[in-house]
Amino acid sequence: MRHIISLLMENEAGALSRVAGLFSARGYNIESLSVAPTEDPTLSRMTLVTIGSDEVIEQVTKQLNKLIEVVKVVDLNDGCHIERELMLVKVRAVGQDREEIKRLVEIFRGCIIDVTDKSYTIELTGTSSKLDAFLEAIENSCILETVRTGASGIGRGEWILKV
Amino acid sequence: MSVELTGAEITVRCLQEEGIDCIFGYPGGAVLFLYDELFKQDKVRHILVRHEQAAVHAADGYARSSNKVGVALVTSGPGLTNAVTGIATAYMDSIPMVIISGQVPTGAIGLDAFQEVDTVGITRPCVKHNFLVKDVADLAETIKKAFYIASTGRPGPVLVDIPKDITQHKASFSYPSKVTMRSYNPVVKGHSGQIKRAVDLILSAKRPVVYAGGGIILSDAAKQLTEMVQLLDYPCTNTLMGLGGYPATDKQFVGMLGMHGTYEANMAMQYCDVLIAVGTRFDDRVIGNPKHFSNENRKIIHIDIDPSSISKRVKVDVPIVGNVPDVLKELIKLLKASEGKFDQAALKDWWKQIDLWRDRDCLKYDRESKIIKPQQVIEQLYNITKGDAFVTSDVGQHQMWAAQFYKFDKPRRWINSGGLGTMGFGMPAAMGVQLANPKGKVACITGEASIQMCIQELSTCKQYKLPLKIITLNNRYMGMVRQWQEFFHGNRYAESYMNALPDFVKLAESYGHVGMRIEQPEDVEAALKEAFKLKDQLVFMDFITDQTENVFPMVPGGKGLSEMILV
Numbered sequence: 064m065r066h067i068i069s070l071l072m073e074n075e076a077g078a079l080s081r082v083a084g085l086f087s088a089r090g091y092n093i094e095s096l097s098v099a100p101t102e103d104p105t106l107s108r109m110t111l112v113t114i115g116s117d118e119v120i121e122q123v124t125k126q127l128n129k130l131i132e133v134v135k136v137v138d139l140n141d142g143c144h145i146e147r148e149l150m151l152v153k154v155r156a157v158g159q160d161r162e163e164i165k166r167l168v169e170i171f172r173g174c175i176i177d178v179t180d181k182s183y184t185i186e187l188t189g190t191s192s193k194l195d196a197f198l199e200a201i202e203n204s205c206i207l208e209t210v211r212t213g214a215s216g217i218g219r220g221e222w223i224l225k226v
Numbered sequence: 227m228s229v230e231l232t233g234a235e236i237t238v239r240c241l242q243e244e245g246i247d248c249i250f251g252y253p254g255g256a257v258l259f260l261y262d263e264l265f266k267q268d269k270v271r272h273i274l275v276r277h278e279q280a281a282v283h284a285a286d287g288y289a290r291s292s293n294k295v296g297v298a299l300v301t302s303g304p305g306l307t308n309a310v311t312g313i314a315t316a317y318m319d320s321i322p323m324v325i326i327s328g329q330v331p332t333g334a335i336g337l338d339a340f341q342e343v344d345t346v347g348i349t350r351p352c353v354k355h356n357f358l359v360k361d362v363a364d365l366a367e368t369i370k371k372a373f374y375i376a377s378t379g380r381p382g383p384v385l386v387d388i389p390k391d392i393t394q395h396k397a398s399f400s401y402p403s404k405v406t407m408r409s410y411n412p413v414v415k416g417h418s419g420q421i422k423r424a425v426d427l428i429l430s431a432k433r434p435v436v437y438a439g440g441g442i443i444l445s446d447a448a449k450q451l452t453e454m455v456q457l458l459d460y461p462c463t464n465t466l467m468g469l470g471g472y473p474a475t476d477k478q479f480v481g482m483l484g485m486h487g488t489y490e491a492n493m494a495m496q497y498c499d500v501l502i503a504v505g506t507r508f509d510d511r512v513i514g515n516p517k518h519f520s521n522e523n524r525k526i527i528h529i530d531i532d533p534s535s536i537s538k539r540v541k542v543d544v545p546i547v548g549n550v551p552d553v554l555k556e557l558i559k560l561l562k563a564s565e566g567k568f569d570q571a572a573l574k575d576w577w578k579q580i581d582l583w584r585d586r587d588c589l590k591y592d593r594e595s596k597i598i599k600p601q602q603v604i605e606q607l608y609n610i611t612k613g614d615a616f617v618t619s620d621v622g623q624h625q626m627w628a629a630q631f632y633k634f635d636k637p638r639r640w641i642n643s644g645g646l647g648t649m650g651f652g653m654p655a656a657m658g659v660q661l662a663n664p665k666g667k668v669a670c671i672t673g674e675a676s677i678q679m680c681i682q683e684l685s686t687c688k689q690y691k692l693p694l695k696i697i698t699l700n701n702r703y704m705g706m707v708r709q710w711q712e713f714f715h716g717n718r719y720a721e722s723y724m725n726a727l728p729d730f731v732k733l734a735e736s737y738g739h740v741g742m743r744i745e746q747p748e749d750v751e752a753a754l755k756e757a758f759k760l761k762d763q764l765v766f767m768d769f770i771t772d773q774t775e776n777v778f779p780m781v782p783g784g785k786g787l788s789e790m791i792l793v
Contacts, residue, residue, distance in 0.1 A: 073409055077346060077358075088351050118537070125534035131355040131375060134409040226408060 095213025254301025256328025282312020318645025354382030379412025440467030441505015518786025620676030650679030
C-alpha cells in the first residue's frame, strides 16, 4: 500500500543523504521525496511517498526515527490528510491542439504559464493521481517535458506536526 | 573569559574530560597536530597498532570487556578506509565507540586532495552517527555529543571527522557537562501496561523459555536476568552475543541456541509456548528460517531498547521498549508481588522434556582420538583457566567450538564478532581486552586462517608487553568454509585449503614471543599449563587439529531450528 510519510529533521548537511541511504540500504521503495526548510530555519520538512506492507512501513518509520537527525516522523495515512504535488509540463501546441489543450488545462484547473507559437508550458497542482490523470488525458506524443515535485502532505484540521 | 585552545588541544582535552585513559591509533598527515598534543601530555595513553583495522578492533575489545567507550584515532584517506571493517564490526554488535578521523583541510575537501575520501559518506551506513566538524567552535560540543550518542540507547560507534585546519584553529574551550538533543532521546523506562501484560503471560506459561542476547551484556543486566530466571525456574538460553549473560554452569542454562546451538536449546525455542526474548533480535543465525519458526504457536514477549529490533523478523505479542535491567527489575518486582500461580505441574513436564533432549548429548565428540580434537583444546583451556579468562575469538569453526565448550559464567568475558563475522578480530580485540584488564588472563582462540588477517599485531603486543595466549586451532583449512563445502557443495574444497602456511612458532619467535607447536592430544593440557605460567609473555600456541572435524549441531541455512544436523 502507498504511504505518505512526513518528517521533521535537523536542517543540516547530510541529513537528506542519511534518509536516502537508509532506503537504499534496506531495500525500501521511494516513490517520491521532497524536502525544504520550514519557518524555523533549523528544521527541514520532508515528505516521502513509499509503498510497502504494514510490516515494512512499521520498519520504515522505526528506522527513520532511529536516525539521529530526524526529530519527528509521522505516517500521514494514519489520519486524514491533504496532499498536493506540483507539475510543470511542456507540450507541443500547434493547430487544433492549441484550443484542445487549453480546454483540458481549464478542466484540470491548471494554468498555462509560458507560451510560444509551438508550445505551452502548463502548471498543475493536485494529488499525484490527478497529475497522472492529466498526463493520460493529453496525447502522449504532445508531451515534450515533464517535471514533478513529488507529493507534499499535511494533516487535516487542527492536527499539526511540530517539535 | 576562558583560554583559547587549538582544535588539537581541544580534542585531547575532551578525551581527558571523558576519562579516557587509553586510545588506539595510527598517525598520518591529517592528524599530525593531534598526535603532537597527545605527545605533550600523559593522561591519555596512545597504543600504536600496525594497521588501522586493528586500532578499531582493539578499541572494540577494550569497550566490550570494560563497558567504557572505546576510542580509535586514524588519519584521513587510507587510514579511515582501513578502519571501516572495524567500525562495521562494532556497529553490527552495538559497541559504544568513538572514532576520530583526520580529514584534509576544509579548503581542500571535494577537490580530490591527497589522502582524501568522503569519510562521512563511506562510514554513514556502518555508524550510529557521524559528524564532520567544520568550525573549531563546534568541536568540543561535537565530541561530547559523539560520546553521548555512542554510549546511550542502543550503543554504537560514532565517528568525528576533523579536517586538519580545524586542529590548528583556535577557540575558547569549555567542555559541556551534558548535551541535550531534540532529535535524540532514547526511551529508558518500559511501558508499565506492557510489563503487566508480560507478567500475566509469563505466569500462564506451560512451556516457557527465556532467550537472552547481547543486550544483556551491553546493558549490564546479567544480575537481573539471572534473578528473574531463577525466580521463575524457567530454562534459559543465550545467543552467541549473550554468552555470560546467564551462568553457563547453572542447571537452568540449556546452552547457546541458533545455527550451532545445542539440541535442547533449539528444540525448546521451537516448541515453547511462551518466549521471553531479552536484548536480542531474532536474527537469521539464531532462529533460522523465520517462516518455519512461526509454524509453531507461541506467544512472544520482547524486551529491547531499540524499537526497530521489535517485530522486524518475527512478529511479537508483547513488545516492551526500554532499558533491559530497568524493565527486568520492574518485571521481577511484579512477579514477586503477583497473586498468580505458576503452573508447576506443566513446568515439571517441560523440564522432563528438556532433559530428554539434553540426553541426546549433542556436543559429544571422540575423546579417544589420536589426533587433537579442537573441542578438547577448548575444554582444557576452560579447566586450566577455571572459566575465569577473557576469551576473544576470530570467526569460523573455532569460534563456534569456543562458544560451545568454554562455559562463561560472567558477562564481558566472551568477546567475538557475532554480527559482522570479521576474521582478524580476535588478536587486536584481545589487545584491547588486556589493556582494559591488565591483570586478567586473556586468551585468543583462533584458526590458522583468521589469525593471518591481522597477524602484524604481534608487533604491537611486543611493544606494549601484552601477554596474550593465542590458541590457534590449526586444521590447515578455512574450517567453516570447508564444512559448508563438505555438506552443501559436494566435497569440492574450492580455495579453502590454507596453503603455504608459515611456521607459526618461528614467526612468534621472530616477533620476540614464545611459540609452541602441539601435535599430540596428550600434550594439550601440559602445553596450556605451561603457557599460562608464562605470565608476562605472549605465547603463540599452534595446535595441529583434526582436519575433518565439523561443528555440530548445525541448522543449515534456510532451515528451521528443529531441523538440525546432529553428530
